[in-house]
Amino acid sequence: MTFTDFPFLPRRSFLARTGAVAASGLLASSALFAQKPATPGGAYEPTRGQFGKDVIWIPSPDTLVTRMLRLAATTPQDYVIDLGSGDGKIVIAAAREFKAQGKGIEYNPDLVELSNRRAKAAGVDQRAQFEKADIFESDFSRATVITMYLLPHLNLKLRHRILALKPGTRVVSHEFRMGRWIPDETSRVGSASVHLWLVPANVGGEWELTFPEQAGPANVRMTLNQTFQNFTGDVVFKDFSTAVRNQRVAGEKVHFSFTDEDGHLRRFEGQVAGDRITGSVFQDGKQAAFSARRVGAAPAIGGSGPAPENEAESLSAE
Known part of the structure; x- marks a missing residue:
């Protein structure tokens, strides 16, 4: 795995130093241009800290790798x-611990x-197979799990392509x-952080919602405006409209609540499939089915386009 941390530098110094190196074109993604280290058997072995195309290489601890794969809920079907x-x-x-396939x-x-x-x-x-390729030119749409250890500006370059993957x-x-795409969950392994995102389904736009x-x-009529996995919205009844609350998209699953015209809090848990949502609505301990149909085209998810060039800098200054 490509590792981009200097453990002996404070985080601010590290980001400043690596940002300066990246600006001069010396850092890039996991390709290492250092000379092959000599080994007794003559086989190539990477050297800790050697430079590559976008980043430097340092081996990641086994416990951290296991946590990454567990956080992704990796299974043999992945x-x-x-x-x-x-x-x-x-x-x-x-492949060894979770029986998954991968690339x-x-x-x-050499790596x-x-x-x-x-x-x-x-x-x-x-x-477990490996190919020599540039991650910025590769097709990774087959993935059900993506793992990476890249610098923030490289993550931002990939973000719009990741958000286009299957929900x-x-x-x-x-x-x-x-950047501004907040993780769904973050773990700590010693002094390191591991972040998880679930690519969200698109729930934006106008919906016709039916429930008993x-x-x-x-x-x-329900109108939803989505940015990453979060959204806001309003539900229009005959005599009033009301905002949705407790709302969230987690992959293909969507959750939201609102108070109906009888004053009952309705809690909706649904599965998104294109322009349809089906699931269960809960009220006072009772459960029933609901459905929703999107009317018109789905708008782009907020934040799903290419990241602004200054997003990384603005966040580091906050």
Whole structure:
């Protein structure tokens, strides 16, 4: 895995120093241009701290790698893609410990060869494969789990492509976040952070919402405005409108509540499938089915376009 931290530098000094190096074009994503370290057997082995195309390489602790994969709830049904896979540790661990399939995308051909050699030695070369490629030019749409350890400005360059992945795709980043897209969960492993995002379904736009009331089915108009996994909205009844609350999108799942025209708090838990939402509505301990249909085209999720160039700088100054 590609590692971008200098443990002997304060965080502010590290970001300032790596930002300056990146600006001069010396850092890039997990490809390492240092000379091959000599080993007694002649086989290539990376050297801790050597420079690459976008970042430097330092091996990640096994406990942290395991936490990343557990935070992503990795299963044998998953396809894990590690962006900047370095020595292949994450993809090999996903195959060995979680029986998942996966691929590492790595720019340095020596690291790709090393990773394939280690996968074969671990007996998982049929499930863990590696390719020499640039992560910014690669197709990783097959992934159900994305792992990465890149600098903040590199995460931002990838963010709009990650948000375009299938809703429910799990994304785990070692240490660095993705600008204003707040993680769904963050873990601490020693002094390191591990962040999880769930690619959200698009729930923005105009919806016709149908749910049962005592007097019969209620059919109301609901307007939702979404930014990343958060949204605001209003529900329009005959004589009034009211705001949704307790709202959240988690992958393909959506949650929201509002008070209906009889004064009852309605709690909705649904599954998003394109322009349809189906699920259950709860009120006073009772459960019933509801459905919603989007009217018109779905607007783009707020924040899903290419990140502004100054987003990383503005966040570091806050």
